[in-house]
Amino acid sequence: MYSSRKICLPIVAILLAGAAGLAGAAEPGSFGYGSVATPAQIAGWDIDVRGEDGTGLPPGKGTVDRGAEVYAEQCAACHGTFGEGEGRFPKLVGGIGSLRDERPEPTVGSYWPFAPTLWDYINRAMPMQAPHTLSADDVYALTAYILNLNDLVPHEFVADRNSLPKVKMRNRDNFIWTDPRPDTMTKPCMNDCVNAADVRISSTAEGRNLTPRTTGPLDTMQQK
Amino acid sequence: MGRRRFLGLGAALTSSLAVGGKQAIADPAQESPPADAPWSQSIGAGVVDRPYGRPADAEASVIRRNVPWLTASAESSVSFSPLQDLHGIITPNGLFFERHHAGRPDIDPAQHKLMIHGLVERPLLLTMKDIMRFPSVSRIHFIECPANGGMNWRAAQMNSLQFSHGMVSCAEWTGVKLSTLLEEVGIKKQAKWAMVEGADGAHMNRSLPLDKCLDDCLVVYAQNGEALRPEQGYPLRLVVPGWEGNVNIKWLRRIKLGEKPWHTREETSKYTDLMPDGTSRGFTWLIDAKSVVTFPCPEKPLDGPGLYEIRGLAWTGNGKVKRVDVSMDGGVNWQTARLHEPVLSKALTKFTVPWRWDGRPALVASRVIDVTGYVQPTIAQLRAQRGSNSVYHNNSIQIWQVKPDGSVFNVQLA
Numbered sequence: 001m002y003s004s005r006k007i008c009l010p011i012v013a014i015l016l017a018g019a020a021g022l023a024g025a026a027e028p029g030s031f032g033y034g035s036v037a038t039p040a041q042i043a044g045w046d047i048d049v050r051g052e053d054g055t056g057l058p059p060g061k062g063t064v065d066r067g068a069e070v071y072a073e074q075c076a077a078c079h080g081t082f083g084e085g086e087g088r089f090p091k092l093v094g095g096i097g098s099l100r101d102e103r104p105e106p107t108v109g110s111y112w113p114f115a116p117t118l119w120d121y122i123n124r125a126m127p128m129q130a131p132h133t134l135s136a137d138d139v140y141a142l143t144a145y146i147l148n149l150n151d152l153v154p155h156e157f158v159a160d161r162n163s164l165p166k167v168k169m170r171n172r173d174n175f176i177w178t179d180p181r182p183d184t185m186t187k188p189c190m191n192d193c194v195n196a197a198d199v200r201i202s203s204t205a206e207g208r209n210l211t212p213r214t215t216g217p218l219d220t221m222q223q224k
Numbered sequence: 225m226g227r228r229r230f231l232g233l234g235a236a237l238t239s240s241l242a243v244g245g246k247q248a249i250a251d252p253a254q255e256s257p258p259a260d261a262p263w264s265q266s267i268g269a270g271v272v273d274r275p276y277g278r279p280a281d282a283e284a285s286v287i288r289r290n291v292p293w294l295t296a297s298a299e300s301s302v303s304f305s306p307l308q309d310l311h312g313i314i315t316p317n318g319l320f321f322e323r324h325h326a327g328r329p330d331i332d333p334a335q336h337k338l339m340i341h342g343l344v345e346r347p348l349l350l351t352m353k354d355i356m357r358f359p360s361v362s363r364i365h366f367i368e369c370p371a372n373g374g375m376n377w378r379a380a381q382m383n384s385l386q387f388s389h390g391m392v393s394c395a396e397w398t399g400v401k402l403s404t405l406l407e408e409v410g411i412k413k414q415a416k417w418a419m420v421e422g423a424d425g426a427h428m429n430r431s432l433p434l435d436k437c438l439d440d441c442l443v444v445y446a447q448n449g450e451a452l453r454p455e456q457g458y459p460l461r462l463v464v465p466g467w468e469g470n471v472n473i474k475w476l477r478r479i480k481l482g483e484k485p486w487h488t489r490e491e492t493s494k495y496t497d498l499m500p501d502g503t504s505r506g507f508t509w510l511i512d513a514k515s516v517v518t519f520p521c522p523e524k525p526l527d528g529p530g531l532y533e534i535r536g537l538a539w540t541g542n543g544k545v546k547r548v549d550v551s552m553d554g555g556v557n558w559q560t561a562r563l564h565e566p567v568l569s570k571a572l573t574k575f576t577v578p579w580r581w582d583g584r585p586a587l588v589a590s591r592v593i594d595v596t597g598y599v600q601p602t603i604a605q606l607r608a609q610r611g612s613n614s615v616y617h618n619n620s621i622q623i624w625q626v627k628p629d630g631s632v633f634n635v636q637l638a
Contacts, residue, residue, distance in 0.1 A: 028410030033357050034350035041349060042341050045478055048419055048429060051487030078296070088296035099502040104613055106498065114487050121489035125326060125426035128299070132427075171504075175496065177485075179508045181617075183609045184601035188549060188593055190558045199554040199587065201625065202638035205383035205522075210375075212292065214306065214386050214523050215285040222293045 047124060051114030054165035060136035061160035064153075067145025070138045074127045083107075083149045093149045096170065109150030113175050115167035119143045119159070140164075283309075288319055289386060294375075299327035300426075302369065304390025307516075307537070308523035313364070313572040315393035317448050322455045323369050323391070325490075326425030329475055333459040336423065338443070342480035345410025352459050356445060358400040358408075363442060363465070364571045366539045368392035368511050370468035370495065373618035376603070380634045385521035388622065388634055392514075392539065394572040397463045399444030402437050405479075415481040419488075420462055423477035430471045431485035432464065436509075440465045440570075443476060466541030466570040467509040468616070470495050500611035513540035513600050514619035515548055515575070515592035526630035529583035534561070538573045540594035545573040547593045552579060554587030554623060554637055555602070561590070586626040587635070603636050 049056040072081070080086050083093030095105025104110075108118060123139045125131055134142070144159035152167055153159075205211065212219030279286065288303040295301040303322040305315055315321075322328075333352045341347035372391035375381045382388045411434070418437050421429040432441070442463040445452060452458040457474030464471045470490060485491070485507070497505040515538035520526050538545045544567055549558035561575040575590070592600045603620035625635040 028345045028408060031358060031408050033408075034348045034354040037339055037341055037347040037349040042339070042347060045339050046341070046480070047427065048421070048480060048486060048488075050482075050484065051492060052484065088294075090296075099498060099504075100500065104498060106493065108493075111504075112493050114492065117487055117489055117492055120486075121493075124429070125489075128297075128326065128425070131326065131425040174503045175492070175506045176503060177506045179505065179510065181508065181510065181512060182598055184599075184605045186599040186601060186605065188547075188558070188591065188599050190549070192556065193558070194554075194556055196553065196556045198638075199556060200638045201635045203379040203636040204625065205380040205634040206625075208381060208383065210293075210381050211383045211387055211522075212289060214289060214308070214384055218287070218289060220292055 047120075049116050049120035049123070051117035051120070052165075054116040054119075054161060057116060057119060057161035057164060058136045059161065060140050061158050062137050062139070062141025062144050063158055064141075064144045064148045064155050066138070067141035067143070067148070067159075070134070070142050071145050074134070075142070078128070083146060092146050096150075099171070099174075107150070108146055109152060109170065111171050113169050113172045115143070115147060115152075115164045115169055118146060119164060285309075286319070288322060289390075291375075291382075291387060300325050302371070302391060304386045305393050306386050307390055307392075307518050308385045308521050310518075313394055313537070313566075313568075313574055314448060315395055317395070317450065317453050317456070320393040320395060320447070320453070320456055321369065321391045323469060324424070324455070325428050328455045329424045330454055331423060331459060331475060336459050336475075336477070338460060338476060338478070340405060340409045340479045340481075342419070342482050343412040343415035344406075344481055345412065346408075348405075348409050350405075352445065355400060355405075355443065355460065358404055360398055361401055361442065362396055362398040362446075363440075363463075364394065364396045364566075364568050365463055365465045366392055366394040366511075366570065366572050367463070367469045367472050368514075368539070370470065370508075370511070370616035373620070374615050376620075376634070376636070377607075377615065377618050378612045380636045383522045383634050385516070385518060385523055389516045391469070392537075392572070394539075395447045396449065397442055397444040398446035398449075399442045399460075399463070402441035402443050402462070402479075403439075405443060406437060406481075411481060414483050417482050417485050419478075419480040419482060419486050420471070420473045420476065421478040421480075422457075422473045423475040427477075428470075428473060428490060429486070429488050430473065430490055431488065431507075432471060432509075434481065436464065436467070464509075466511055466543075468495065468511060471509060495616060497610065497614035497616055499614065505614075508617060511539070511541035512617065512619045513542065513545070513592045513594040513598050514538070515545075515590040515600060516622045517550070517588050517590050517624055520588065520626060520630075520632045521624060522632045522634060525632050526581055526626060528630060529581050532579050532581055534577045534579050534588065536561070536575050536590045538563075538575055538590070538592040539571065540592065540598070541570060542598060543569045543595045545592055546595050546597075548573075548575040549591045549593075550575075550577045551589045551591070552586045555589060555591075555621070558591065581626070583628055585628060587637070588624045588626055588632075589621050591621050604638070 078089040085091035095107045095110035098105045140159040147153045286309040290303045305321045338350045369391035418432045460476045462473045517536040519535040548561045551558045561577040564574040625633045
C-alpha cells in the first residue's frame, strides 16, 4: 500500500498539471503562443495618454500661433474657423455656463475635464480623413490653440508634457466617477396602478416628420 | 361526393385549364390548392447558385437603416437593426446594428495583431492564429449602444421601432476569455484597470476595471458561427457582456494594464451623462434592464380586431430577465407575459402574451424585472432623476398607441 501510494501521487500531480495547462493557464506563458513584445514594438504602439495627469505625453511642444496655422489647414473645414462647428460637426468652443440650460453645449471649454485628453484624442483620431498624420509638435500646437480659443490658456501658452496636465479645465470637478444607479425604485404594481382618467399622452411622434422610412430604399431625409 | 373523388375532379379541372398554356393558370392565391404557382411548375436554381446565400428578394426592405440628419457623416455614425422584422433572440450578422467612429476598416487578418502590455509580467504580441489556438468559448450576449432611445429622451420623436430601439442586437460570440489572455501575460499586482483600443482610424479606446475583464469579457473572432463581419470588428473584437456598446471595442489591437483609468475622450466628452444640476456621471457602463414590444409597433400595425400575439424582447446587463409584464391600457393594469427559452444571462429574451383586441384605442407597453429585482422605469421616473439632457441610458418603458384603425404610434405619457 505504502509503495503504491508513493508512485500514484507523482502521476496524479503530472495529470493535474497537464489538465491545468489545458483548462486555464495559471502561470504566465503556460500556453506559450505568440511572441513576447519587444520594447521597440511596445514603443511603436504605446500611444495612450492618461487624462488626469498626462502620463504618456511624448516630448515636443507647440504654440498657439502654430496651432492656428495647423487648425486652418486641417480642422477648420469641419469644426469652423473659430471652433464653432460646421453643420453637425462638433463645436469645440463655447457653451460655457450652459450645462444646466435647456439646450446645453458641451465643448472643450464647457465640458471636457482634462486637457491631456484633448492631446490624446487629436493624436489618435484626427484629422478624421487622415488620422495619425500629424507630428507630436503639431498636436501640441492644436491643443494649445483650442485651449486658447476657449480662454483656458493665454496666447503665450506653450503646450508640452509638463504644461498640459496643469491646465485647469472648467468642468473638471463636476464629474462623478462612480455610477449611482439604480436611481429609480419601483414596485411592480399589477392592478389599478394609476387612475385610468390620469393616463394622458404628453408627447407623440405622429406627424413630426423626423422618422426616415423603414421600407424600400434607404432614406436620405434631412432635418426639416 | 367523397373527398377523394372531389380532389380527383379538381386535379382534372386544373390540368384541362393548364392546356391553354400560362394564360390559363389561375391566380394561385385565389385558386390554390390545387392550382400550381409558377415556382411549382419549373425547376429552381441549383446549389451554389448563391454560394454564400442571401435573403429572399421579397425581404429586401429588411435592412439596417440610418437617420441621415442625426450625424455629420456616415463614417462617424450609427445604423439601426430592423427589430420589427426579426424573430427570436439572435440578430443575423448582416442586420446587427453598426456604430463606427472612423468608418469601417477592412483589415487584413494576416497582418492584424493584438498587443497586451503595461503592468504585465510578459508582454505579448499575438497573431490571429495565436489567438485562435487558445481554449475557445461561445456565449450568447446582447450589445446595446447606450444612446439607443436617446432621440426619445426629450419627447417621443421617432415613430418607428427600428429607430427607437434598433441599436441593440444579440449574437453568439466565439473567442477566448480575456481572463485566459491576461493570465498568459501575467497580471502585476498593481494593475487595476485595462485600456482597450481599436485598430480603426480613431484608435477608439476605453478604460475598463480589471475585475470586469477577469469576470466575463471575451476576445472574439466569430459571430453566429462565422468570422466577425468587418462592421462588427473583423478580425477581432472585445465583448463586455451587459455593458454599454462603446466599451465592446471593435478591431481590437491593444490591451494595456495600468493602475488608474485613462479618462479617454469617449469616457469624458462622450458617454457621460449630464444631469440637470450640471454635474455629469462618468463610467456608467451598465445597461439597465429594458424591454420593448416588437409587435405591434409603428412598422407593424394591427389588421382589424381579433386575437393577436403580443411579442417583444427584454434584456438586462445585470444577468437574466426574471419577468416581463405587459399592459394594454398605458400602465393601469399589467399581466405577466410568457418568457421563451432560452433565457440567458445578458442576452435578448423573447416574451409573448395573447391579446384579443376589441378595436378600441389601446396603449401597449412592456415592463421587465431582472434577477436583481430592478424594475424598468417610466420615462417620467427617469426624467425626475436625470432630466432630459443625459443622452445615454434611456431604458424607459416604451408606450405604443394603437388607434381604432390599427395604426401604431410612439407616444409618451404624462
